Amino acid sequence: MAQNGEIIAMPVPDGAAIEICEVGPRDGFQIEKAIIPTDRKIAIVNELIDAGLKKIQVTSFVSPRAVPQLADAAEVLAGVEKKPGVVLSALVPNAKGAERAAKTQVDIMGLFCSASEAHSLKNVNASIEATLARFPPVVEIAKAAGKRVQGGVATVFGCPFEGEVPPEAVVRIARFYRDLGIVDLNLGDTTGMATPATVKAVLAALRQAVPEMAVTLHFHNTRGVGLANVMVGLSEGITRYDSSIGGLGGCPFAAGATGNICTEDLVYLLQESGYRTGVDLDRLIGVARLTQDVIGRELPGQVMKAGPRLTRHGLDDVSTAAG
Amino acid sequence: MAQNGEIIAMPVPDGAAIEICEVGPRDGFQIEKAIIPTDRKIAIVNELIDAGLKKIQVTSFVSPRAVPQLADAAEVLAGVEKKPGVVLSALVPNAKGAERAAKTQVDIMGLFCSASEAHSLKNVNASIEATLARFPPVVEIAKAAGKRVQGGVATVFGCPFEGEVPPEAVVRIARFYRDLGIVDLNLGDTTGMATPATVKAVLAALRQAVPEMAVTLHFHNTRGVGLANVMVGLSEGITRYDSSIGGLGGCPFAAGATGNICTEDLVYLLQESGYRTGVDLDRLIGVARLTQDVIGRELPGQVMKAGPRLTRHGLDDVSTAAG
Numbered sequence: 001m002a003q004n005g006e007i008i009a010m011p012v013p014d015g016a017a018i019e020i021c022e023v024g025p026r027d028g029f030q031i032e033k034a035i036i037p038t039d040r041k042i043a044i045v046n047e048l049i050d051a052g053l054k055k056i057q058v059t060s061f062v063s064p065r066a067v068p069q070l071a072d073a074a075e076v077l078a079g080v081e082k083k084p085g086v087v088l089s090a091l092v093p094n095a096k097g098a099e100r101a102a103k104t105q106v107d108i109m110g111l112f113c114s115a116s117e118a119h120s121l122k123n124v125n126a127s128i129e130a131t132l133a134r135f136p137p138v139v140e141i142a143k144a145a146g147k148r149v150q151g152g153v154a155t156v157f158g159c160p161f162e163g164e165v166p167p168e169a170v171v172r173i174a175r176f177y178r179d180l181g182i183v184d185l186n187l188g189d190t191t192g193m194a195t196p197a198t199v200k201a202v203l204a205a206l207r208q209a210v211p212e213m214a215v216t217l218h219f220h221n222t223r224g225v226g227l228a229n230v231m232v233g234l235s236e237g238i239t240r241y242d243s244s245i246g247g248l249g250g251c252p253f254a255a256g257a258t259g260n261i262c263t264e265d266l267v268y269l270l271q272e273s274g275y276r277t278g279v280d281l282d283r284l285i286g287v288a289r290l291t292q293d294v295i296g297r298e299l300p301g302q303v304m305k306a307g308p309r310l311t312r313h314g315l316d317d318v319s320t321a322a323g
Numbered sequence: 324m325a326q327n328g329e330i331i332a333m334p335v336p337d338g339a340a341i342e343i344c345e346v347g348p349r350d351g352f353q354i355e356k357a358i359i360p361t362d363r364k365i366a367i368v369n370e371l372i373d374a375g376l377k378k379i380q381v382t383s384f385v386s387p388r389a390v391p392q393l394a395d396a397a398e399v400l401a402g403v404e405k406k407p408g409v410v411l412s413a414l415v416p417n418a419k420g421a422e423r424a425a426k427t428q429v430d431i432m433g434l435f436c437s438a439s440e441a442h443s444l445k446n447v448n449a450s451i452e453a454t455l456a457r458f459p460p461v462v463e464i465a466k467a468a469g470k471r472v473q474g475g476v477a478t479v480f481g482c483p484f485e486g487e488v489p490p491e492a493v494v495r496i497a498r499f500y501r502d503l504g505i506v507d508l509n510l511g512d513t514t515g516m517a518t519p520a521t522v523k524a525v526l527a528a529l530r531q532a533v534p535e536m537a538v539t540l541h542f543h544n545t546r547g548v549g550l551a552n553v554m555v556g557l558s559e560g561i562t563r564y565d566s567s568i569g570g571l572g573g574c575p576f577a578a579g580a581t582g583n584i585c586t587e588d589l590v591y592l593l594q595e596s597g598y599r600t601g602v603d604l605d606r607l608i609g610v611a612r613l614t615q616d617v618i619g620r621e622l623p624g625q626v627m628k629a630g631p632r633l634t635r636h637g638l639d640d641v642s643t644a645a646g
Contacts (some may be wrong), residue, residue, distance in 0.1 A: 122638055160636040193632050195595035196554070223632065224588035224625035225595075227547060231519070231554040253636050254629035256621070265547035272518035272548075298579070302547035306577035309516050309546065313483040313576045315445055 007207045007215050008237040014274035019240045020266065021055040021216065022048050024291065025076070026091060027260055028248025030060065030067050032295065038072045040294045042079035047290060048245060049086055051283035053263075056080075057089045057110065057242070061097030077104040089150065093124065095137040102145035109142045110186065111135050111177070112152035115169040116159035119190070123154070132176050139180050150184040150216075151177030156202055158193030160253050167205035174210045185213040186242070189229070191251055192222020196232045203236050218242035219261045221300070222251045226261035227269055234273075241266060246288040246299035262301040264288050272309060281308055330530045330538050331560040337597035342563045343589065344378040344539065345371050347614065348399070349414060350583055351571025353383065353390050355618065361395045363617045365402035370613060371568060372409055374606035376586075379403075380412045380433065380565070384420030400427040412473065416447065418460040425468035432465045433509065434458050434500070435475035438492040439482035442513070446477070455499050462503050473507040473539075474500030479525055481516030483576050490528035497533045508536040509565070512552070514574055515545020515581075519555045526559050541565035542584045544623070545574045549584035550592055557596075564589060569611040569622035585624040587611050595632060604631055 012018070025045055029036055045058055058080060064071030073090060082088060082105060089108035092098045101109050113131045114120035120128050142149045153173050159165050174185055187202065199217070206215065217233045217240065219226040230241060243266045249259020264284045267277050281303075288304040335341070348368055352359055368381055381403060387394030396413060405411060405428060412431035415421045424432055436454045437443035443451050465472045476496050482488050497508055510525065522540070529538065540556045540563065542549040553564060566589045572582020587607045590600050604626075611627040 118638065158632060160634070161638060163633045163635060192629060195592070195632065197596055222625060222629045223591055224585060225550055225592045227551040228554050228592055231551050235558075251629060253634075257629040258625060262547060268546055269518070269548045269551055273520055302545060302581060306515060306545045306574060306580040309481060309518065310486045311483070311576075312486060315441065315484060 007203065007211055007213060009203070009207065010237045012234045012237055012239055012275065015276065016239060017276045017278070018270050019055060020053060020263065020277055020279070021057055021089070021240070021242045022053045022245060022263055023057040023218070023242045023260060024244030024246070024248040024263065026057045026060050026070070028244045030069055031250050031252070031259070032069055034296075035069060036294060038075050038079070041072070041076045044245070044287065044291055044294065045076070045080050047287045049081065049083055051287050052277075052279040054085055054278060055087045055089070057091070058106070060091035061100045062091065062093050074100060074104055077106055080105070091152075092138055094134045095141060098138040098141040102141055102147065106147065108148045108150050108184075109138060110150045110152050111138060112154055112186075112188065113173050114154040114159075114190075115165045115173060116155040116162045118161035119155045119159045122161065128173070132173070136180060139182070148184070149182050150186055151182040152186040152188055154188040154190045156187045157189045157195070157198040158191070160191045167202050170202055171205050171209045174206055174213060178210050178213060183212065183214055184216065185210070186216045186218055188218045189220050191253055192220035192226070192257070194219055194229050195225065196229065199229050199232045200236065203238070214240065216240035216242060220249070220251065221247065221258045221261045222254060227265065230261065230266065230269065245284070246291045246301040246304065248291060248295065248299060258300040262303075264301055264303045268303045268308065330526065330534055330536060332526070332530060333560050335557045335560055335562055335598070338599065339562060340599045340601070341593050342378060343376060343586065343600055343602070344380055344412070344563070344565045345376045345568060345586055346380040346541070346565045346583060347567030347569070347571040347586065349380045349383050349393070351567045353392055354573050354575070354582070355392055357619075358392060359617060361398050361402070364395070364399045367568070367610065367614055367617065368399070368403050370610040372404065372406055374610050375600075375602040377408055377601060378410045378412070380414070381429070383414035384423045385414065385416050397423060397427055400429055403428070414475075415461055417457045418464060421461040421464040425464055425470065429470065431471045431473050431507075432461060433473045433475050434461060435477050435509075435511065436496050437477040437482075437513075438488045438496060439478040439485045441484035442478045442482045445484065451496070455496070459503060462505070471507070472505050473509055474503075474505040475509040475511055477511040477513045479510045480512045480518070480521040481514070483514045490525050493525055494528050494532040497529055497536060501533050501536060506535065506537055507539065508533070509539045509541055511541045512543050514576055515543035515549070517542055517552050518548065519552065522552050522555045523559065526561070537563065539563035539565060543572070543574065544570065544581045544584045545577060550588065553584065553589065553592065568607070569614045569624040569627065571614060571618070571622060581623040585626075587624055587626045591626045591631065
């Protein structure tokens with residue numbers, strides 16, 4: 001287990017606690033074209049908390065002009081009923097966003113920087129160097145407001161423009177975060193290019209360079225292998241994963257492709273594999289169905305369609321002659 | 324590796340060959356309500372062979388009354404252009420089906436029996452004992468015709484009527500097959516109830532009871548964890564997997580749930596993890612798209628939507644401000 005922030009390479013033992021951060025309200029909602037009413041966003045976050053999720057990335061303090069869907073960041077945070085032990089996070093791209101976030105009940109400000117120069121220019125219209133230069137003031141604002149900071153890296157496992165991203169590019173950004181005193185490191189599989197081999201390679205490089213950092217794996221299921229990558233993460237000792245309710249989200253480069261790995265499918269996999277998540281799967285499935293209703297289209301989550309593993313069917317249910 | 328038919332528990336080494344059996348033309352087509360024209364079925368099978376697949380379950384010699392979609396079993400097999408090294412299989416429920424299959428170019432007759440009594444009664448209207456009693460004549464017919472036989476077990480990892488299926492129930496059927504001289508054992512996750520824990524438990528029981536048998540894992544992705552289960556299979560030394568093109572198929576107990584694990588997503592995972600499959604992924608994606616056109620609805624395969632991992636995008640492609 002990644003105790004005390006250490007990246008280790010021993011398999012996570014059965015019965016260990018896994019920390020899931022729900023990112024659907026940020027990573028999922030942000031790609032929706034139709035504006036979701038603020039009160040529906042708040043209702044979903046509160047239902048997620050009621051289902052037992054302890055960490056939720058609620059929104060992003062990006063420019064409302066760039067992402068109109070998240071213009072209500074402060075209002076959504078104000079409506080969240082934060083129970084004891086629950087931690088809320090929000091992305092914060094710069095000092096301006098940090099000033100807005102500092103006034104809310106958010107606990108963690110999330111920084112993010114692409115490991116690919118081309119993606120950085122395209123995504124935030126700034127080079128990697130220029131992006132990193134914005135972060136020291138954010139850390140100061142967070143400290144003054146009593147907030148924690150997580151350092152995020154995007155396109156960790158590949159870039160849709162540049163192709164392979166060398167682990168050294170990820171290490172460079174991780175070191176920058178560490179030197180700012182940041183311990184939490186989030187590895188973003190922004191367009192779903194992570195594979196077992198790339199996950200192992202990046203973790204090995206980070207273990208060497210910044211063993212004192214605690215890694216969260218943020219996988220997308222764009223190519224169907226998101227939960228297979230979680231299996232690799234578990235075998236490498238990683239206990240922190242991001243996911244989105246119902247599998248909300250998508251990929252700007254692939255019409256019809258799915259987004260983040262799905263929270264209820266992840267919880268199902270983990271619980272059935274002997275790990276503790278603290279989540280009530282039945283309630284979580286209810287939240288996935290609510291989210292699907294709010295979004296108004298079918299979401300990719302599977303467990304919400306099939307039900308938990310031991311869902312019993314009557315002998316009168318449909319069947320086919322099949323092996 | 325499962326060499327010489329042995330079930331072993333060492334992880335499959337990088338670079339090892341993995342045998343994929345494409346089952347879409349049987350397990351996928353059988354649940355389609357609209358009859359697919361025989362020549363379209365043949366075209367898909369031939370394209371699969373051209374893409375490099377070496378083993379294909381083409382059809383099932385079940386009663387045409389029970390499964391009208393597969394009434395053209397002999398015609399489809401007659402149209403397949405079997406290249407050197409390609410092996411064709413078909414399910415055969417009884418002596419009558421075996422007589423029909425014996426006259427075709429099929430190489431393997433696949434038997435199947437549920438490990439759950441309730442599922443057996445529901446699926447083939449016969450108890451486990453009555454089902455097994457049909458098999459010795461099938462083996463005789465196969466032998467006389469120079470065909471191999473694979474022994475399949477359905478509902479290995481759970482039953483939609485009975486719930487948990489004890490590994491001993493699977494072992495019982497495996498022993499029956501072994502005593503008939505059958506070496507190939509197919510473990511069917513009929514309604515997508517397999518999990519890392521159940522896969523390990525069943526393999527451990529079989530390793531103890533019938534170590535001389537060669538196991539094929541047949542997973543469904545009904546609850547989203549099919550490829551995670553493949554990762555477990557690989558870590559347990561299993562080198563043979565069934566999958567369906569485009570993720571064709573479904574689950575009679577869950578509207579909207581997906582079917583078998585998807586062949587092109589499996590090939591992508593395996594190739595990116597350093598295993599050899601002998602398959603041309605780009606061509607396979609083409610077959611998945613062709614299959615989707617023939618079926619006339621969106622299939623769950625992800626790689627056919629997103630493209631292979633290093634698909635490059637121009638800087639003018641859509642993007643969003645995202646971490």
